[in-house]
Amino acid sequence: MIGFPNAKINIGLQITEKRPDGFHNLESCFYPVPLNDLLEIIPASKTSFEISGTDIPGDPATNLCLRAYESLKVDFELPPVQMYLHKLIPIGAGLGGGSADAAFTLRLLNEQFNLALSIEQLETYARQLGSDCAFFIQNRPLYCFEKGDRFQDIDVSLRGYTIVLVYPNLAISTAEAYANVRPQKPVTSLRTLLQNPVGTWRNAIRNDFETSLFPVYPILNTVKQELYQAGAVYASMSGSGSTIYGIFEQAVSLPDFFHSYQVWQKTV
């Protein structure tokens, strides 16, 4: 069985408080974007895992795909599988690529082996693998809260807009990014702000990680300002970075500045 794990962007990210377990409560809006890895899982006589494409740091034995398989194996008699991952989503990019791979592994195994797990049950397995992971079970625009792994419906659509992703060739560790934030209760809930038209977001919707990361990596703010210069109606960092995205009213021909970076563009 083949799946195409996709990336996400965060529209707004307000980090509201540090939790007793060391994690942070936040509110954000997850929005899926069609930049995809490829994941194939087939039954085999022996479990194996092969990766191509972008190099993934760390021991392949700890890859989130294998961890997802092992987490289901605790509760189900799964046969060995041959897994193949072609990695295209940039890493340390705030695009949730590893989390998407893990969630798609759970979804594919559920289907392949008729495990009949509900959305809620799959989300429970996903939460144990990473905070972003549960989003990719439903994989549709959702408002999230608590650790970013509890969801509510939200009426946000970027249909017809062009999304530009810029990966500025630097990886940012999520744990390090969280270590330097100062949580703050927001005056207005992101949920309320997101109900206003996209044209109002520029002055209202923020990603709290920008405050601590922009001074350390000035290129991030430069990219954001260049996206506005190029005509974006809204631009922001996604998640804990390093990707900066721009939302445009139409497809855009970007100036030379962007040629030094990995740029991806799609009308959604």
Ligand SMILES: C[C@](O)(CO)[C@H](O)COP(=O)(O)OP(=O)(O)OC[C@H]1O[C@@H](n2ccc(N)nc2=O)[C@H](O)[C@@H]1O
């Ligand atoms: C920045 C976001 O991408 C926004 O969607 C996510 O919050 C990050 O989710 P993730 O990459 O799945 O993160 P996890 O693998 O769960 O956690 C990595 C590390 O980030 C920190 N972390 C993560 C999520 C959260 N709500 N609070 C945290 O403080 C913790 O130090 C944790 O050890």
Ligand SMILES: Nc1ncnc2c1ncn2[C@@H]1O[C@H](COP(=O)(O)OP(=O)(O)OP(=O)(O)O)[C@@H](O)[C@H]1O
């Ligand atoms: N299948 C995978 N794809 C990418 N990274 C993986 C994978 N499995 C494990 N990892 C580990 O997870 C780390 C980063 O994961 P990921 O790409 O999700 O982070 P990110 O781009 O910072 O996204 P986010 O912050 O939105 O969760 C890598 O350093 C890598 O070692």
